[in-house]
Amino acid sequence: MLDVTDSPDSPAGTASALRSPLLRRPAQPTLIRAVVIVVLLVFVLFGLPQLLSLYYVDAMTQVAVYAMVALGLGVLVGRVGLMSLGQVAVLAVGAWSAARLLFGTGQPYPLVLLEAGLVTMILGTVLLLPALRLRGLYLALITLMLAGAVTVVLATLNFPNGGGGFSGYDGNQTHIPPIRRPSIATSDPAYFRYSVLVAVVMFALVAIHIRTRPGRAWAAIRQSEPSALAAGINTTAYKLWAVALASFVTGVAGGTYAGAVHYLYPYDFPAYTSITILAVVLMGGAYNLWGAVVAGLLMQLLPALLQNWGVSNDWLTILFGIGVVQVLTTAPRGLADQFPKDMAKLGHLLMGLVRRPVPAAVPETTGGETP
Amino acid sequence: MIEVSGLTVKFGGVTSLDNMSVTFEAGTCGLIGPNGAGKTTFFNVLSGFVRPSAGSVRAFGDDLLSIVHFRRARWGVRRTFQTEQAIEELSVYDNVALVHEHAGQPRASRRTDVLDAISFVGLDVDPAGLVGTLGAGQRRLVEVARAVVGRPRLVLLDEPAAGLPDAETESLAEVIRQIPARTGALTILVDHDMSLVSGCCETTAVLDFGELIASGPTAQVLRDERVVRAYLGTAEVA
Numbered sequence: 001m002l003d004v005t006d007s008p009d010s011p012a013g014t015a016s017a018l019r020s021p022l023l024r025r026p027a028q029p030t031l032i033r034a035v036v037i038v039v040l041l042v043f044v045l046f047g048l049p050q051l052l053s054l055y056y057v058d059a060m061t062q063v064a065v066y067a068m069v070a071l072g073l074g075v076l077v078g079r080v081g082l083m084s085l086g087q088v089a090v091l092a093v094g095a096w097s098a099a100r101l102l103f104g105t106g107q108p109y110p111l112v113l114l115e116a117g118l119v120t121m122i123l124g125t126v127l128l129l130p131a132l133r134l135r136g137l138y139l140a141l142i143t144l145m146l147a148g149a150v151t152v153v154l155a156t157l158n159f160p161n162g163g164g165g166f167s168g169y170d171g172n173q174t175h176i177p178p179i180r181r182p183s184i185a186t187s188d189p190a191y192f193r194y195s196v197l198v199a200v201v202m203f204a205l206v207a208i209h210i211r212t213r214p215g216r217a218w219a220a221i222r223q224s225e226p227s228a229l230a231a232g233i234n235t236t237a238y239k240l241w242a243v244a245l246a247s248f249v250t251g252v253a254g255g256t257y258a259g260a261v262h263y264l265y266p267y268d269f270p271a272y273t274s275i276t277i278l279a280v281v282l283m284g285g286a287y288n289l290w291g292a293v294v295a296g297l298l299m300q301l302l303p304a305l306l307q308n309w310g311v312s313n314d315w316l317t318i319l320f321g322i323g324v325v326q327v328l329t330t331a332p333r334g335l336a337d338q339f340p341k342d343m344a345k346l347g348h349l350l351m352g353l354v355r356r357p358v359p360a361a362v363p364e365t366t367g368g369e370t371p
Numbered sequence: 372m373i374e375v376s377g378l379t380v381k382f383g384g385v386t387s388l389d390n391m392s393v394t395f396e397a398g399t400c401g402l403i404g405p406n407g408a409g410k411t412t413f414f415n416v417l418s419g420f421v422r423p424s425a426g427s428v429r430a431f432g433d434d435l436l437s438i439v440h441f442r443r444a445r446w447g448v449r450r451t452f453q454t455e456q457a458i459e460e461l462s463v464y465d466n467v468a469l470v471h472e473h474a475g476q477p478r479a480s481r482r483t484d485v486l487d488a489i490s491f492v493g494l495d496v497d498p499a500g501l502v503g504t505l506g507a508g509q510r511r512l513v514e515v516a517r518a519v520v521g522r523p524r525l526v527l528l529d530e531p532a533a534g535l536p537d538a539e540t541e542s543l544a545e546v547i548r549q550i551p552a553r554t555g556a557l558t559i560l561v562d563h564d565m566s567l568v569s570g571c572c573e574t575t576a577v578l579d580f581g582e583l584i585a586s587g588p589t590a591q592v593l594r595d596e597r598v599v600r601a602y603l604g605t606a607e608v609a
Contacts, residue, residue: 216469219458227456230418231517232444232473287460 049189059304064195067296068253072246078286079218080242085274086143089150092269094120094254099160109182113255120251147271159264178262279320283327285334378426387412389581398551399558401568401575408578410561444474447524457513459503476521488520508539523556547571
């Protein structure tokens with residue numbers, strides 16, 4: 001969280017004395033956290049594809065995509081306090097742009113992802129520009145309407161299927177070519193690894209934002225807009241910045257999605273999915289980057305599991321409904337925040353049981369003596 | 372020097388400030404009056420949250436009202452709020468540093484300036500600790516640190532002692548007294564605690580129903596008959 005870059009050129013005498021309390025900050029937990037992340041990442045990249053069937057590898061690719069979507073929405077909801085119900089439309093715009101570029105040009109995949117992200121960023125920001133004066137329920141409603149509008153436009157425009165012109169759609173095509181994947185990641189497990197790496201880059205991008213100037217500005221805006229203005233923060237510009245970042249990340253997710261599924265259809269992006277996305281983000285925890293991972297798992301792995309077990313996906317709607325109510329009442333900061341705390345509590349409880357096996361006997365005897 | 376002339380603020384049919392003209396010279400100036408007298412409205416005009424229907428404010432020769440609200444921190448306006456607004460999820464350091472970085476202060480001096488401000492207000496905590504873990508009194512001090520960091524020219528303190536126990540008010544008063552000498556800023560203090568106001572402010576202005584009813588040296592103002600009748604109630608003054 002600290003600005004470490006500006007320390008070297010501060011005046012020597014007082015500065016070193018002043019700096020010392022900051023240097024005493026514990027470095028241990030950060031190190032442990034970094035090691036845990038690296039180990040986890042290595043396992044996900046190399047262990048998971050070996051352990052899982054192709055069915056679940058595909059599901060995990062979707063988890064990576066939706067973790068990015070949740071990450072973007074987490075920036076809006078968790079950092080700045082902007083409720084958006086239009087994220088699925090943003091995802092669709094990203095997927096559309098990537099598909100158009102992949103069919104129309106021979107550019108390398110990472111470049112296409114970057115461009116799709118930028119196109120989505122511009123469109124998302126422009127679309128939300130007038131809505132930024134609104135907050136809460138009204139903003140949510142407007143974004144839901146925008147998502148609906150985008151769905152309608154996509155239904156007429158269609159997704160590119162190798163045709164010419166702006167839309168890249170040819171309705172008379174008999175053989176529809178699949179959307180290509182990067183040449184280094186054509187198989188499903190390889191594309192899964194590719195998606196995870198893309199997601200890691202996006203998470204790093206957001207993490208950097210949160211730990212530096214924009215992150216502090218967002219925190220101030222979420223606390224109180226007048227107070228942020230009084231601190232010299234251009235609240236409109238920083239809100240736009242958050243929207244731009246969220247749209248960029250979601251656009252890249254859309255590009256990743258395009259390669260994952262090979263064929264895109266307008267009905268892949270129904271407006272109501274946005275509500276599910278918001279629900280899983282709230283359940284996972286909008287204030288925590290891990291919450292986005294949890295949200296991705298809830299959104300894509302859970303349905304895959306249920307389908308494999310032969311349980312109807314309609315149960316999911318009920319499950320998410322109960323889940324949101326449950327999480328908002330008992331753990332308002334989400335599962336990613338609550339789970340470690342619960343584990344720590346459980347750990348303390350178990351440790352207590354192991355260390356002091358007879359604590360119950362003590363109050364009984366003292367209780368008997370006092371009267 | 373802040374010269375306010377003919378300042379009028381109307382919310383619908385309510386006149387919150389009525390043709391207020393007053394000059395705040397230098398040092399720490401008090402602004403007192405009963406609830407609803409327009410003190411916070413006056414601060415909100417200076418912060419740019421409220422647009423007056425008439426009047427002007429010249430601050431050190433600049434037309435303050437022509438500056439866009441978020442640029443006023445850069446100019447040098449700093450303030451605290453009646454309800455404390457320190458950001459819980461950020462560290463003490465980041466809370467203060469964000470004002471420094473958004474008020475256009477040089478990056479090179481950020482660390483020293485921020486730590487300086489934290490120690491100036493007498494906040495004896497780990498700067499890397501989260502504000503969410505601090506008590507109410509310490510959060511007030513974080514807010515004051517935010518108001519004095521960098522180069523403030525006009526510091527507005529809106530009831531900084533509200534809800535604080537006497538001992539903490541005492542040490543806060545000590546900090547407030549030192550602000551002008553340390554930063555060179557003009558400080559305007561709004562509070563209901565008369566001992567705090569008379570202990571900190573050389574001059575004091577009194578508002579009642581949006582009207583300025585007195586201004587001048589604090590001791591003299593607190594003896595003024597109109598002030599006693601409108602605000603203090605009895606002649607008993609600390």
